[in-house]
Amino acid sequence: MSKLRVGMVGTGFMGRVHSNAYRHITSIFKPAIEPVLQAVCARDAEHTTEFARAWGYEHVETDWRRLIARDDIDAIDICVPNHLHKDIALAAARAGKAVLCEKPLATSFADAEAMCTAVEAAGVANTVWFNYRRMPAVTLAQRMVAEGRLGRIYHYRASFLQDWTIAADIPQGGKALWRLDANEAGSGVLGDLLAHCIDTALWINGPISQVSGMTETFVKERTHTSTGTKQPVSIDDACTFMCRFGNGSLGVFESSRYARGHKANYTFEINGAEGSLRWSLEDLHRLDYMNHGDAADVRGWRSIHVSDHGGKHPYMDHWWVPGLQIGYEHSFIHHAADFLAALAEGKPCAPTFRDALGTQRICEAVLASAAEGRWLNLA
Amino acid sequence: MSKLRVGMVGTGFMGRVHSNAYRHITSIFKPAIEPVLQAVCARDAEHTTEFARAWGYEHVETDWRRLIARDDIDAIDICVPNHLHKDIALAAARAGKAVLCEKPLATSFADAEAMCTAVEAAGVANTVWFNYRRMPAVTLAQRMVAEGRLGRIYHYRASFLQDWTIAADIPQGGKALWRLDANEAGSGVLGDLLAHCIDTALWINGPISQVSGMTETFVKERTHTSTGTKQPVSIDDACTFMCRFGNGSLGVFESSRYARGHKANYTFEINGAEGSLRWSLEDLHRLDYMNHGDAADVRGWRSIHVSDHGGKHPYMDHWWVPGLQIGYEHSFIHHAADFLAALAEGKPCAPTFRDALGTQRICEAVLASAAEGRWLNLA
């Protein structure tokens, strides 16, 4: 196999971003296995046909079961609301397709576990689109910690702040707004935003052993798009938790959609005995680094422009010339390229469903902790 | 009375900073009541005499009881380790002196309450040196929130990070290092650093109703300077807490002396429906402001250089010309000037001992919550 024929489920924001990623792979990464935009599936035939034309898909389906049934499809990419992930993933795995699933993996730990079991039982390649691992600055951060350049880690803090749901007249449910309905999303900012922070943290700083969470729903009722009537809002508008990592370091995580002035601001900072790192999605092409080993009179936080090939910045040698930054969507291109490279070598591509299950476990514990008002152990 | 004859207790870092403040008042603020550096007191006569000469004190004492007994002293300024605050404050109040006390007010809520009762019973002027309220940028932030320019507040977060105790061979106890000995300091970063954050938060965002804390001591044993032997470290090296404010907003507070790359980095951010504010002690002359009311195409975080008199920035009209920044010690000059102005008008100067008692209450609750691993209500 030198081609991977992709069947895309979903034509929303993530459907666009993933399609864009596949279209870049061949030109930029020259992979051993090339992706083919074979078919796209969504309920509205007209809209889906237009989407297929814009992005270059060969075929259109309106029922994901038919998409999975096609034998000209090698991989299913799941870009639909969270509550639909499970059934599609299970069916795809049963059909022997590779499965690439948007995050969070599922709306519950139980569902996520079932999905994980399914892909492992089927022996199909799988990955979950926690794309921020492949921001070159984040990849560099992970590498630096793994190489011990920060020494013993004392603190890990992360936040993901937005402000788009402050207006009380925004409805909940359905197209674009399913993220405000817990039935479709599973949770609010926890699964949507903090899950990213947790995935990165587990990758860089290892397992979390204890959590204590706090959640809040600022707007208590919103009109539901399906009924046109006010319904209680069941998601978390904001979620914060403290934790302890297995390596002895302390963590603080915070997320909100009520943080005015932040549109999509994922940030983290890591403090170790020998140095510190911090990153912000608002300036994703930079990594701040404080090296305690620098000569004392000229020590200071550095702003690394992660675009300098000579410095062998992750992924950047595939792009332009030093000094020229990339954007948001490139993290998906890198993820897809890594998935294809791993597939060619018969290796797993992290984060796998099992990796994502670990994140799901933390999410569930945070919600439970917040509900019960106490610390929960994860050992 | 047109003079306030100050008796300073302590010649350490804070003794220097306060003395510096008094020396500026007359030139810069032209107060109705002028401070006089009447006497300074510390145990080592030679050192104290040298200190008196450098800073211009008229007299030297080596026993604070004798200092308080002097009838040429109107006010006692307490700049000694925390566990000594109480006895001095009580004696000063009994002697009818005004009392200016370094923060935290005491090493326990009970002691703080006794001190508060004492100054109120004696009817003497009193204040606690939570100096950051008088950083012009912080004062401006408080004014903006009070004027409602941020609308309903959703989030308040603050942190105070340092890195000076990472080395395990730093001893604890005594001169300069009493902050590492809970017997002298009461607590670690909580009282030393987070107390500042709490004072500001209560001032700007109102009362805290619930807290859940977490503390850690990374270096478990340090040589005690008094004995030369290893002793358990009883302070908190790091302290984090989540909280809920009475106004419905959520809070996250963090402090550490193990955050490499931060020397004295107190930061806060406040998110309201109509705008957000953030500030950092590392760049204390700036206040960042996001105004949601700005035209949508040019909306963005502003960096306000709090030095522009035309803009009536708090305190700045007393200093130089627009664009020229002030430094750390100016917050103490402003505090002392406000104290003298309040005294002249017969009004209290916030934060009073009673205000500081509120902060002490939160501190004690955070420690208890961390020890018990549960939320505590403060209603």
Add this chain to the structure above:
Amino acid sequence: MSKLRVGMVGTGFMGRVHSNAYRHITSIFKPAIEPVLQAVCARDAEHTTEFARAWGYEHVETDWRRLIARDDIDAIDICVPNHLHKDIALAAARAGKAVLCEKPLATSFADAEAMCTAVEAAGVANTVWFNYRRMPAVTLAQRMVAEGRLGRIYHYRASFLQDWTIAADIPQGGKALWRLDANEAGSGVLGDLLAHCIDTALWINGPISQVSGMTETFVKERTHTSTGTKQPVSIDDACTFMCRFGNGSLGVFESSRYARGHKANYTFEINGAEGSLRWSLEDLHRLDYMNHGDAADVRGWRSIHVSDHGGKHPYMDHWWVPGLQIGYEHSFIHHAADFLAALAEGKPCAPTFRDALGTQRICEAVLASAAEGRWLNLA
């Protein structure tokens, strides 16, 4: 015509960037006229075939004259060293092809004028890839000045700094290094970097009436790749000029490849009576704005994250969701999309060859001024 069949000349850095641009148009911009990657041309057949495969070109040519001779080509895109622009553009115009030419237009004003005359005589669509006009932040800046939001302009300053030629053992000439050979490049940083700054300035701030330039060549000799021997370096390693604009404002422009710590740092700042703007290519997704009309106590430089659709930021509604930044190559996608849209409407797409001729005129005057050590009038 609903397709524009592109013939690409050149497979270097710009050949890649332009090809990438064409590949995005249909998905992202849904243009009335869609680009087709019809053929690519470069001297090395094997390399060009590989390039064609990676980027999806249908055909390969190794002689640009044959490419132009093809009747299945509607437009010629010129991405070869500067000294080759003229002959290709003239032939393409004669053949009635649309011409898209990399900047600078030519190696001399005379050549540029001939090219301009040729495309205008042939009546073919034409544009020059001064791509930075289409950085959304730059486009927004131009719009703000055009709308008078800055009031009368007093100052315009720009610089473009790099550091890649500091090592004296870098050779000159040929592949990748033709930029160091004046025979191929025409000039050094002036045509390569300052031309961008001049194009933006003329667009935003109008005509320049007087210039006084200064150039320097720090490394006087470099090995030429064609001969293997040391030859004098004839380009400008650094170029600075002062100028006066027709609107009475003053300009300062600077460029260098010896500015350590800058890889591709194009910056500009504009000061008007009512406000100021500044931008940096190192953080291309942000525009800094100082609005003098803001309330005086909260006035400050804003950092606009040019990614907020609600704010109708130029081009950004075509991309992802608010808060997610784009990268360098997007400016080319926008340029190509605008070219196709203009073509569909039968309108010119700025900067046209004539617009670029104006930039060439300033470049030539700056070099002459530097050589003669005096001011030159351009009225």
Add this chain to the structure above:
Amino acid sequence: MSKLRVGMVGTGFMGRVHSNAYRHITSIFKPAIEPVLQAVCARDAEHTTEFARAWGYEHVETDWRRLIARDDIDAIDICVPNHLHKDIALAAARAGKAVLCEKPLATSFADAEAMCTAVEAAGVANTVWFNYRRMPAVTLAQRMVAEGRLGRIYHYRASFLQDWTIAADIPQGGKALWRLDANEAGSGVLGDLLAHCIDTALWINGPISQVSGMTETFVKERTHTSTGTKQPVSIDDACTFMCRFGNGSLGVFESSRYARGHKANYTFEINGAEGSLRWSLEDLHRLDYMNHGDAADVRGWRSIHVSDHGGKHPYMDHWWVPGLQIGYEHSFIHHAADFLAALAEGKPCAPTFRDALGTQRICEAVLASAAEGRWLNLA
């Protein structure tokens, strides 16, 4: 002599700043020679008496000749408009007083030369208050260049931007506004602002060999406060010049009072083969440093918080604890402390009158170059 009895001439902005400096020396720097605020002189007796009281001067004079005639005065500090510097300095030198003079030294090179000759002939200690040399970040920058940590220097650029004279109805002349009248100030932004940039540049980067300047007066007429009628404005509102340094590096300098959004923004950047430095008066406690010798993958501009004693940052060990920044006025305190230390050792304190004469020479050449529209050699 263990005291230096200062006679201050002038009670404006600089009179305040210098007085403040003298009041700090003893407490903070414990100098071998202590300053005494002996007498202050200005024309308005009442105002001067009030000034004396606020700042602690013992005596008041209203005629500077009488001040100089006093035999209880050891040094004359000149803080009056520029055109008055010469006569006072000459008289003070003749009287054998040390002379500390505000910058620029004089309103012409000829006057400056006479003053220089006078103090040298009299053999009196002398210095010119180019205070920015003693900003710790600037002092550190100079030290780094002197130690060769930047390698060969290629570029030096500096600017000093303000915006306070944009309004056309601001009058010229007299108290506070003498800076707008060339008869009193000698020049506009050149002597007021660029002179600072030139002093720093000569100190850090050595002599300037060639200059080409450009000046502009945006508001052509302003009401003169002495007559109440409109008079032509004879100062430069903006001044820019390019130059070549003796070491082969290129310079660009710019200054304006029409740069909206800048109140007192002096910035410089220096690019060397091994690294670069930049500084801004808006954040005077920071120095940005790019070290090309850093490991390539983590190279980036560092922001050095020049407050870390362990790093032996210049002057900072005299102040507070690491991480706490100082402000504008501290540069004057450092300058005064250095002057006293030099005096105690019988050494000159740079910049001396002779050093300042070098700056005056560049200023005069820049004005002449701008007037004549050509390059001027200074070899």
